[in-house]
Amino acid sequence: VIINVGGIKYKIPWTTLENCPLTRLGKLKSCNNYDEIMNICDDYDVSCNEFFFDRNPSAFRTIMTFLTAGKLRLLREMCALSFQEELVYWGIEEEHLEWCCKKRLRHKEEEAAEARLYEGEMVFSETTQCAFQDNSRLSLCMRKLRDMVENPHSGIPGKLFACISISFVAITAVSLCISTMPDVREEEDRGECSQKCYDIFVLETVCVAWFSFEFLLRSIQAENKCAFLKTPLNIIDILAILPFYISLIVDMVSTKSSSKPGGGAGNKYLERVGLVLRFLRALRILYVMRLARHSLGLQTLGLTVRRCTREFGLLLLFLCVAMALFSPLVYLAESELGAKQEFTSVPTSYWWAVISMTTVGYGDMVPRSIPGQVVALSSILSGILLMAFPVTSIFHTFSRSYSELKEQQQRAASR
Known part of the structure; x- marks a missing residue:
C-alpha cells in the first residue's frame, strides 16, 4: 500500500498494518468501498492505490518507526502538544511513548494548563470590565480602581499603588524589628508605654489600616468570594491582619475587667490569652509575603516550589x-x-x-x-x-x- 503524507510517499506492507488494527492506517484494510476510505484519508487514487493524508510528514516518520520497530519518541524540533495531536489523529496511544518522552509531554501539558488558566483569568477580567462599560461616572471609577489595584502595569496609578503597598510592607517589617528591642520589651512587660512605644503603635495602626483597606478593595472586586478567600496570598493577609484587631479587643476587655472588683481570675485568663496574642502579632512578618504580588522573582519561586x-x-x-x-x-x-x-x-x-x-x-x-x-x-x-x-x-x-x-x-x- 502507498501512503502519501504531506507529499512524501511511503510503501508499507499490509502485514505491518495488521499488527495495529485500531490505528487509522490499520482501519484502511477493513474498508470495502470508496466512501469508507474517504472517511479515513483526505484523498485516494484508485489507479495507483495511493492514500493521501494532509498531515505533518515529520511526525509521520516517527509513527512509521513505531509501526515497524515499536519505538515511539517525541521530536525535538516539534512541539510536544502538536505531536500529541498527531498521535490522536493516527490513533496511536500515548502509553507507547518512551518514559522520558512521556515525562516531557506531561510537563508540557501542565504548562499548557497553567497558561490556559492564566488566559482564562485575563479573559474573565476583561469580560468583567466590559460589563461595566457604560456612561456612568461610578462604573468609570470602578474600572480605574480595578486596574490600579490588580494591574500595576496599567499605568501610573497602578505603579504608585504598588509602590505604596511595598513601602508599607517595609515599614511593617522595620517596626516589628524595633518592637523586639530590649528597652521596648521591658516597658511592655511592665505595662508602661513611652513615646517610642506609642509611636510604634501608631505606625502599626496606620500600616494595618492600609492593608485592611487594600484587602477590602480586592474583596469587593472579586466575582467569586469563596475562590478569593482560598487564594494563598489572601489567606496570608487574613492571618496577618486579624491578630491586630483581636489584640485591640482583648486590651479593651482586660481594661474593663481590671477596673471591676473581683476580676483576678479574669485577669489571669486574659494574661494567658495575651501570650497567644503576642505570638499571633508576630505573624505580622507574613506581610513580607505580600511582596509576591509585585515581585516576579517571588512569583517564580512559588511556582517552582509547586x-x-x-x-x-x-x-x-x-x-x-x-x-x-x-x-x-x-x-x-x-x-x-x-x-x-x-x-x-x-x-x-x-x-x-x-x-x-x-x-x-x-x-x-x-x-x-x-x-x-x-x-x-x-x-x-x-x-x-x-x-x-x-x-x-x-x-x-x-x-x-x-x-x-x-x-x-x-x-x-x-x-
Missing part, C-alpha cells in the same frame, strides 16, 4: 535516609568516650547528622574519636552529593517558570 514538589520530596527522603544511617553510626563511634560523650543518644544525634549533611556545622556537637570523625566525613560528603541530585532539575524548572511568567507579564502589559 512544580517541584516531587523533587523536594525526593530531597527530603534522601535526607531522612542518610540521617537514619549516620546518627546511629556516630553514636556507636563516640560511645567509648564515657563522660565526655556529647552524643548521648541516637535521637540527639539526628540534629548533628542534619547539620553535617547540609554543611552548616554549628560546632555544638563534635565527634572526638577517629571513628566518629570518619563517620562525620562520610556524612558531609554524602550530604553534598545528595543535595546536588535534585538541584539541576529544580534550577531548570525555575528558569522555565521565570521565562513563562515574564512572557505572561509582557503580554498583560501590552493589552
Whole structure:
C-alpha cells in the first residue's frame, strides 16, 4: 500500500498494518468501498492505490518507526502538544511513548494548563470590565480602581499603588524589628508605654489600616468570594491582619475587667490569652509575603516550589535516609568516650547528622574519636552529593517558570 503524507510517499506492507488494527492506517484494510476510505484519508487514487493524508510528514516518520520497530519518541524540533495531536489523529496511544518522552509531554501539558488558566483569568477580567462599560461616572471609577489595584502595569496609578503597598510592607517589617528591642520589651512587660512605644503603635495602626483597606478593595472586586478567600496570598493577609484587631479587643476587655472588683481570675485568663496574642502579632512578618504580588522573582519561586514538589520530596527522603544511617553510626563511634560523650543518644544525634549533611556545622556537637570523625566525613560528603541530585532539575524548572511568567507579564502589559 502507498501512503502519501504531506507529499512524501511511503510503501508499507499490509502485514505491518495488521499488527495495529485500531490505528487509522490499520482501519484502511477493513474498508470495502470508496466512501469508507474517504472517511479515513483526505484523498485516494484508485489507479495507483495511493492514500493521501494532509498531515505533518515529520511526525509521520516517527509513527512509521513505531509501526515497524515499536519505538515511539517525541521530536525535538516539534512541539510536544502538536505531536500529541498527531498521535490522536493516527490513533496511536500515548502509553507507547518512551518514559522520558512521556515525562516531557506531561510537563508540557501542565504548562499548557497553567497558561490556559492564566488566559482564562485575563479573559474573565476583561469580560468583567466590559460589563461595566457604560456612561456612568461610578462604573468609570470602578474600572480605574480595578486596574490600579490588580494591574500595576496599567499605568501610573497602578505603579504608585504598588509602590505604596511595598513601602508599607517595609515599614511593617522595620517596626516589628524595633518592637523586639530590649528597652521596648521591658516597658511592655511592665505595662508602661513611652513615646517610642506609642509611636510604634501608631505606625502599626496606620500600616494595618492600609492593608485592611487594600484587602477590602480586592474583596469587593472579586466575582467569586469563596475562590478569593482560598487564594494563598489572601489567606496570608487574613492571618496577618486579624491578630491586630483581636489584640485591640482583648486590651479593651482586660481594661474593663481590671477596673471591676473581683476580676483576678479574669485577669489571669486574659494574661494567658495575651501570650497567644503576642505570638499571633508576630505573624505580622507574613506581610513580607505580600511582596509576591509585585515581585516576579517571588512569583517564580512559588511556582517552582509547586512544580517541584516531587523533587523536594525526593530531597527530603534522601535526607531522612542518610540521617537514619549516620546518627546511629556516630553514636556507636563516640560511645567509648564515657563522660565526655556529647552524643548521648541516637535521637540527639539526628540534629548533628542534619547539620553535617547540609554543611552548616554549628560546632555544638563534635565527634572526638577517629571513628566518629570518619563517620562525620562520610556524612558531609554524602550530604553534598545528595543535595546536588535534585538541584539541576529544580534550577531548570525555575528558569522555565521565570521565562513563562515574564512572557505572561509582557503580554498583560501590552493589552
